[in-house]
Amino acid sequence: MTHDIGEIKTFISEQKNFYITGHINPDGDSIGSCFGLGLALEKLGKNVHVFMEPFHFKYDVIPGKHLMWDGIEQPTPDSVLICVDCADIGRLSDRAKELAETLPYSICIDHHYTNTNFAMYNFVDGTASSACEMVYRLLDSFVDLNHDIASALYAGMVSDTGGFRHAATSQDTLDVASKLMSLGIPFTEIYTELVHLRSFTEVKLLARILNSCSCIKDGQVVYACVSQEMMQNFENAPDATSQDLEGVVEILLNIRNARVSLLVYERDTKEVKISLRSRSVNVGAIAQHFGGGGHTLAAGATIKGQYSVFEVKDKILLLILEALN
Ligand code: 5GP
Ligand code: MN
Numbered sequence: 001m002t003h004d005i006g007e008i009k010t011f012i013s014e015q016k017n018f019y020i021t022g023h024i025n026p027d028g029d030s031i032g033s034c035f036g037l038g039l040a041l042e043k044l045g046k047n048v049h050v051f052m053e054p055f056h057f058k059y060d061v062i063p064g065k066h067l068m069w070d071g072i073e074q075p076t077p078d079s080v081l082i083c084v085d086c087a088d089i090g091r092l093s094d095r096a097k098e099l100a101e102t103l104p105y106s107i108c109i110d111h112h113y114t115n116t117n118f119a120m121y122n123f124v125d126g127t128a129s130s131a132c133e134m135v136y137r138l139l140d141s142f143v144d145l146n147h148d149i150a151s152a153l154y155a156g157m158v159s160d161t162g163g164f165r166h167a168a169t170s171q172d173t174l175d176v177a178s179k180l181m182s183l184g185i186p187f188t189e190i191y192t193e194l195v196h197l198r199s200f201t202e203v204k205l206l207a208r209i210l211n212s213c214s215c216i217k218d219g220q221v222v223y224a225c226v227s228q229e230m231m232q233n234f235e236n237a238p239d240a241t242s243q244d245l246e247g248v249v250e251i252l253l254n255i256r257n258a259r260v261s262l263l264v265y266e267r268d269t270k271e272v273k274i275s276l277r278s279r280s281v282n283v284g285a286i287a288q289h290f291g292g293g294g295h296t297l298a299a300g301a302t303i304k305g306q307y308s309v310f311e312v313k314d315k316i317l318l319l320i321l322e323a324l325n
Helices: 005-014 028-043 057-061 094-102 131-139 147-160 171-181 187-196 200-212 228-232 248-253 283-289 309-324
Strands: 017-021 047-051 080-084 105-110 121-124 214-216 221-226 260-266 272-278 298-303
Touching (some): 005 105, 005 121, 017 028, 028 080, 028 147, 057 147, 057 187, 080 131, 121 131, 147 171, 272 283
Parallel strands (some): 017 047, 105 121
Antiparallel strands (some): 214 221, 260 272, 272 298
């Protein structure tokens, strides 16, 4: 159940200390909603602490880093934990899980249809383009947005919609984006940074993956695998890491006739990560088979254990084929 927005605003108005976090492996929407919301609560005179795992330097275009909390000292006992862009407790970092257990109050602001309503107050709409769009709805006629808040929210919306292209982009999404743009934000710079720019290493890695990707079922399913061994022996860019793979799975779905794209890669922590994108098949349901989740057309999972990227790929292809038939 999603709570009444007025009730959540009243509750926020009455509280003083806030700890805001997004999901593990932060992406643009998670970072943008943490900082956008954090800056807005700071403007309301609240004590705001934002905490999350380290993120890619391209997200430095998002304002609000002065709100970062090192996670060391204990919050005062009456603090509120706010989780954004997280469908369930499993998406939280260990420190955030601790706070979820110890703090008396929690709020979740999210746009995953799989959301488990794990917080005390849940503000969730599975049809919204992004968590940032949800944060905007919460802040509208509550906090006077400024340039920095608007930049952070716009950045998250651009990221999660792939530059306002994905199916979840609605008329409301563009209305919100237009209102944010009216505050004089550097929208071209943010858009270019988060949608188009790639490092030399990322381009080389992309070239290698495009060279090695495969398809089945007359090109309806396009997939690629990247093991740590492949990553480390990659002579053109020896410093490549799995962070340099962001956005690759979306490029695979740009192949004409592709209905599902799959990228399976190994992180340096040896976990196997899957990323799925789709034009029709519910890949969120497929990711859930592997303990992951996401949205109908964009989903992922992280698999700890003994399987290689190639074994995981074989298992997932079977489920994709089943879903296509
Ligand atoms: P990506 O493929 O870009 O990592 O993630 C696409 C979407 O899938 C994200 O918005 C997120 O909702 C979901 N997702 C990605 N990885 C995981 C994961 O390990 N666990 C869960 N539950 N969801 C994930
Ligand atoms: Mn999101």
